[in-house]
Amino acid sequence: MNRIFIYMLSLFLIFTGCHKSQEKTTTKIQIAASIMPLVDFAQQIGGEQVDVFQIIPPGTNAHTFELTPQLVKDIAGADFVILNGLGLEFWAQKLDQIIDPEKIVDTSANLDIHNLHEGHHHHGEMNEDDDDHEMHVNPHIWLDPALATRQVIMIRNALIEIDENHKSDYEIRTATLLKSLDSLSIAISDSVNTWSQKQFICFHPAWEYFAERFGLIQAAIIEPSHGMEPGPAKIAEIVETAKRIQAKAIFTEAEFPDVLSKTIARESGIVTVPLDPLGSTKGINTYIELMHYNVLQMSKALK
Numbered sequence: 650m651n652r653i654f655i656y657m658l659s660l661f662l663i664f665t666g667c668h669k670s671q672e673k674t675t676t677k678i679q680i681a682a683s684i685m686p687l688v689d690f691a692q693q694i695g696g697e698q699v700d701v702f703q704i705i706p707p708g709t710n711a712h713t714f715e716l717t718p719q720l721v722k723d724i725a726g727a728d729f730v731i732l733n734g735l736g737l738e739f740w741a742q743k744l745d746q747i748i749d750p751e752k753i754v755d756t757s758a759n760l761d762i763h764n765l766h767e768g769h770h771h772h773g774e775m776n777e778d779d780d781d782h783e784m785h786v787n788p789h790i791w792l793d794p795a796l797a798t799r800q801v802i803m804i805r806n807a808l809i810e811i812d813e814n815h816k817s818d819y820e821i822r823t824a825t826l827l828k829s830l831d832s833l834s835i836a837i838s839d840s841v842n843t844w845s846q847k848q849f850i851c852f853h854p855a856w857e858y859f860a861e862r863f864g865l866i867q868a869a870i871i872e873p874s875h876g877m878e879p880g881p882a883k884i885a886e887i888v889e890t891a892k893r894i895q896a897k898a899i900f901t902e903a904e905f906p907d908v909l910s911k912t913i914a915r916e917s918g919i920v921t922v923p924l925d926p927l928g929s930t931k932g933i934n935t936y937i938e939l940m941h942y943n944v945l946q947m948s949k950a951l952k
Contacts, residue, residue, distance in 0.1 A: 756804065
């Protein structure tokens with residue numbers, strides 16, 4: 650895969666190298682952001698001063714996504730790149746070959762992060778002996794609005810650093826966005842407080858941070874990390890858990906196949922309910938719309 654990427658990069662340099670001296674066709678700051686929530690944050694904070702494009706296309710499995718030649722070209726032309734971090738963008742190490750590392754904004758920097766398997770916290774640093782550590786931590790921090798506010802602040806800081814002339818604009822827009830996120834958290838808490846069921850079953854652990862923030866419990870996870878499908882004994886355990894907690898549904902996601910989820914749901918006598926952590930649902934254009942949609946979907950199984 651690395652050979653393919655290097656070949657793509659070489660083609661890009663051959664076909665675009667002669668144009669490097671050209672002036673930008675726009676004075677707007679060009680931003681590449683990996684997923685829709687980060688695109689939305691950057692656009693809301695940047696306003697008319699920015700153009701933002703999404704690296705991982707809607708509906709794509711972020712855990713298997715690979716950069717295309719066109720995306721290599723687009724990223725190379727960006728003023729900076731916004732990533733979620735924590736291994737969500739497993740291809741991020743390749744960006745050093747495309748863009749100055751100082752232009753890469755990792756919005757997970759300095760956050761406490763959850764280990765997928767042991768359930769404890771890491772505090773911004775990893776053991777050098779922990780091979781492929783990024784694949785062992787839960788990257789879905791944006792689904793907790795409180796952690797999303799930290800991401801918003803990092804994006805604001807990056808914009809101010811590159812464009813101090815519009816510092817006050819970025820600060821005003823950020824303050825407005827943070828108020829909206831506070832209101833979102835209150836609305837979610839109010840909704841969750843009406844739910845009779847606080848335990849849930851999901852296909853993969855996207856909702857760990859959300860659950861912890863709002864007092865919910867992931868009672869079972871079908872695929873704890875990408876490609877780790879359960880065997881017969883684990884499936885039987887999940888079915889038993891579903892019956893024990895009197896679950897009404899299993900939460901699925903459009904980016905993942907739902908055959909196994911439907912099989913377990915059928916054996917448990919329940920249904921599947923789709924959630925959308927990345928913003929792939931038609932008609933959802935903002936982070937806040939995305940979160941309201943997911944809470945409404947959850948309420949079908951938990952209220």
